[in-house]
Amino acid sequence: MKKAVVFGASGFVGSHLLDQLLNSAEYERVTAIVRSNLPIRHPKLNMLIGDLDTLPELKDQIEADEVFITLGGKTPKIHYDYPLLAAQIAKEKGAKAVFIVTAVGASSQSRMSYLRTKGEIERDLIALDFDHTHLFRPSMIMGNRGEFHLVERVVLAIWSVLNPFFIGGIRRYKGMKASNIARAMLRAAQNPSGKVKVYHWKDMKDLL
Numbered sequence: 329m330k331k332a333v334v335f336g337a338s339g340f341v342g343s344h345l346l347d348q349l350l351n352s353a354e355y356e357r358v359t360a361i362v363r364s365n366l367p368i369r370h371p372k373l374n375m376l377i378g379d380l381d382t383l384p385e386l387k388d389q390i391e392a393d394e395v396f397i398t399l400g401g402k403t404p405k406i407h408y409d410y411p412l413l414a415a416q417i418a419k420e421k422g423a424k425a426v427f428i429v430t431a432v433g434a435s436s437q438s439r440m441s442y443l444r445t446k447g448e449i450e451r452d453l454i455a456l457d458f459d460h461t462h463l464f465r466p467s468m469i470m471g472n473r474g475e476f477h478l479v480e481r482v483v484l485a486i487w488s489v490l491n492p493f494f495i496g497g498i499r500r501y502k503g504m505k506a507s508n509i510a511r512a513m514l515r516a517a518q519n520p521s522g523k524v525k526v527y528h529w530k531d532m533k534d535l536l
């Protein structure tokens with residue numbers, strides 16, 4: 329049985345992922361590094377309170393075969409610095425594979441700063457030389473976040489209408505439910521082939 333560490337477990341994709349990892353017979357221990365306590369109790373769950381600044385202090389409590397990163401936010405620190413440190417520490421503590429959610433269009437050459445940062449973290453995670461580096465690049469993350477944000481609801485509604493029209497070369501822009509992105513990550517971890525693998529919509533769908 330495996331041990332996993334998850335960064336971003338309180339988020340939309342991360343909360344589905346945590347639930348799925350805890351309910352998978354393949355994992356004996358799931359460590360979630362969160363900023364505040366999650367309302368979850370589970371015999372396999374090792375919940376640690378921390379963030380980018382305090383992560384080094386938690387090192388001794390982290391033990392992992394795999395590291396999953398679903399962190400998201402508004403600053404480059406959360407898209408780059410934190411995931412990089414998380415992966416470095418997990419590797420130091422035994423992780424052989426890293427699974428991260430970035431975004432469709434991620435490229436270190438992008439002119440858009442969000443996509444450039446996503447590309448830079450992909451590039452620098454690959455450079456850490458895990459046995460397996462799996463990069464998940466969703467377009468719109470669909471589903472109910474359980475919070476009401478008007479703009480987000482409108483964007484999601486528009487995306488739901490557009491979704492069937494993303495075909496051929498642009499099908500990678502199809503939206504995918506957070507729960508399915510999480511499931512694709514878990515399935516990829518069941519059989520991690522290849523040193524570096526990039527997943528767009530179709531690649532994730534094929535894993536479901």
Ligand SMILES: NC(=O)c1ccc[n+]([C@@H]2O[C@H](COP(=O)([O-])OP(=O)(O)OC[C@H]3O[C@@H](n4cnc5c(N)ncnc54)[C@H](OP(=O)(O)O)[C@@H]3O)[C@@H](O)[C@H]2O)c1
Nearest residue numbers: 336337338339340341363399400401429431466467468469
């Ligand atoms: N939304 C989309 O449609 C979309 C599309 C493509 C790609 N993506 C990418 O997909 C990934 C997952 O997205 P999501 O919607 O699941 O993210 P989310 O719901 O916003 O979750 C973000 C996670 O990061 C944590 N976090 C945020 N700021 C932090 C900080 N300063 N220190 C420590 N932890 C922090 C949050 O913890 P707290 O609960 O403590 O805040 C939460 O666990 C992100 O990288 C995002 O850029 C999103």
